[in-house]
Every structure is written in structure tokens, then in C-alpha cells.
Amino acid sequence: MKTSNGNLLFIVKHFKGLAQIRESFDIVLAASSLGFNVSLLFIDDGVFQLACPKEGDLSALLTALPFYDVQKIYVAKESLEERRLKPQDLILSVTCLLPNEMTKLFLDHNLVF
Amino acid sequence: MSEGSVEFAILITASPLQSGGETAFQFIQSVLKKGHKIRQIFFYQDGVYHGSRLIHTENPILITRWQMLAKEYGLPLVLCSASAARRGIMGQNQANYFEKDTDNLAENFCIASLSQWFEAVSLAERVMVFGDVL
Numbered sequence: 001m002k003t004s005n006g007n008l009l010f011i012v013k014h015f016k017g018l019a020q021i022r023e024s025f026d027i028v029l030a031a032s033s034l035g036f037n038v039s040l041l042f043i044d045d046g047v048f049q050l051a052c053p054k055e056g057d058l059s060a061l062l063t064a065l066p067f068y069d070v071q072k073i074y075v076a077k078e079s080l081e082e083r084r085l086k087p088q089d090l091i092l093s094v095t096c097l098l099p100n101e102m103t104k105l106f107l108d109h110n111l112v113f
Numbered sequence: 114m115s116e117g118s119v120e121f122a123i124l125i126t127a128s129p130l131q132s133g134g135e136t137a138f139q140f141i142q143s144v145l146k147k148g149h150k151i152r153q154i155f156f157y158q159d160g161v162y163h164g165s166r167l168i169h170t171e172n173p174i175l176i177t178r179w180q181m182l183a184k185e186y187g188l189p190l191v192l193c194s195a196s197a198a199r200r201g202i203m204g205q206n207q208a209n210y211f212e213k214d215t216d217n218l219a220e221n222f223c224i225a226s227l228s229q230w231f232e233a234v235s236l237a238e239r240v241m242v243f244g245d246v247l
Contacts, residue, residue: 006234006235010246010247011246011247012247013245013247014245014247021247023158023195023196023199024158024246024247025247026193026195026196026227027157027227027230027246028247030226030227030228030230030231031231034228034231036231046247111234111240113124113242113246113247
């Protein structure tokens with residue numbers, strides 16, 4: 001990549017419990033704190049991660065993301081609809097993307113995890 | 114660096130029991146044979162199990178093959194410190210720090226933080242990920 005402030009995209013594909021998601025987010029928070037521009041994209045069952053109860057440790061972890069400079073949070077519109085979820089059911093305000101918009105999102109990032 | 118040679122940073126989250134670990138090994142071996150460079154192999158989440166010298170599987174040779182590659186090419190095999198501690202994989206320093214009665218880090222592996230990984234990401238030309246991150 002040869003740059004210290006590249007754009008990184010992390011894709012959340014699975015629903016995980018607290019201990020596992022906390023460990024997964026270590027890499028996201030580390031990247032952000034080291035000066036990378038970090039975006040998150042929730043797809044497939046990963047969207048359930050954002051549909052957790054508003055109280056509790058899991059939502060505390062996710063709602064803290066903007067404070068770690070992780071501001072750009074995207075969700076696949078199709079994944080939400082397949083699971084009968086609406087953006088207002090989620091604990092964070094997100095940008096919903098169509099498949100062609102996701103293609104553009106990938107191209108806008110140096111690195112996709 | 115020779116012409117046309119590419120430098121990689123490799124992230125492995127697949128455990129030794131998953132196909133991702135074997136795929137990663139095959140990939141790394143191939144790129145090295147073609148004359149490319151590997152700046153770092155970073156093991157994260159369940160990937161850190163690759164660095165336990167006590168692991169016993171039907172495929173016990175994977176760890177010795179990592180060690181052979183490390184010796185032949187001087188590859189840094191790095192385990193994420195937080196992931197390793199959570200899974201009970203410790204070098205002497207970690208075992209002392211966490212007051213454990215033994216260490217189990219395999220030879221040629223070392224333990225470091227995620228910032229070491231991102232340093233490699235910044236300096237490498239290509240990054241490859243084997244296994245799910247999130």
C-alpha cells in the first residue's frame with residue numbers, strides 16, 4: 001500500500017457474540033487509532049449485529065465506534081430487507097447501499113478486510 | 114528488490130483446522146518460489162493456534178512447515194498478543210506476566226501487537242487475508 005493513511009474497508013458478514021465481536025473490532029479500532037481512514041460495511045447476517053438491544057455491552061461497543069473516528073458505516077440494503085429489518089431498527093445511523101453502490105465503495109478503498 | 118517482485122503482508126485468521134491455513138501456506142510458498150517477498154505473516158483471532166507448539170492435529174506437519182519457511186526465507190511469523198493471550202498461547206514473557214507455569218510458543222514465532230501488523234500493511238505493496246476477520 002506504501003501509505004500510512006490509506007482507506008480501509010472492513011466487512012461484517014456474521015453475527016457474533018460479545019467476546020468474539022470485541023476481538024474482531026480490535027483490528028478496526030487499531031487501524032483507526034493508527035491513522036487509517038476506516039469504513040465498515042455490514043452485509044448478510046452481519047446486519048443483525050446492528051439490530052441488537054439498545055441497552056447492554058454489545059450496543060455500547062457499537063455506539064462507541066464514532067468516538068474512535070469510525071464514522072462511515074454502511075449497510076447492504078438487500079441484506080436488511082431479506083431479514084425484514086429497517087434502518088430505524090438499527091442502533092447506529094447508517095448509509096444503506098444498493099449492490100452497484102457497494103461496487104463503488106470497494107473501489108474507493110485501498111484495502112478490504 | 115528485483116524487478117517485478119512484489120512484497121506481501123499476509124493476515125491469517127483461519128485456525129490450523131480450517132482450510133484457510135493450508136491455503137495460506139500454499140500461497141506463501143508459491144509467491145516465495147516466484148521470487149516475491151513476504152514482509153510479515155500476522156496470525157490473528159483463531160489463526161494464533163498456528164503458533165502453539167502443543168497443538169496436535171491430523172495435520173501435525175503444518176507448524177513444522179511454517180518453521181521451515183521461516184528459517185529458509187527469514188520470514189517473521191507474528192502472533193497477535195491479545196488473541197494469543199485469550200487462547201492460552203504464550204511465550205516466556207507473557208507466561209511470566211500472566212503468572213502461568215509454562216509457555217507454549219513454538220520456535221520461530223513471536224508475539225506482537227496489531228500496530229506491528231499495520232506497520233507491515235503500510236510498507237507492503239499487497240495485502241492478503243486468509244479467513245474471516247469480522
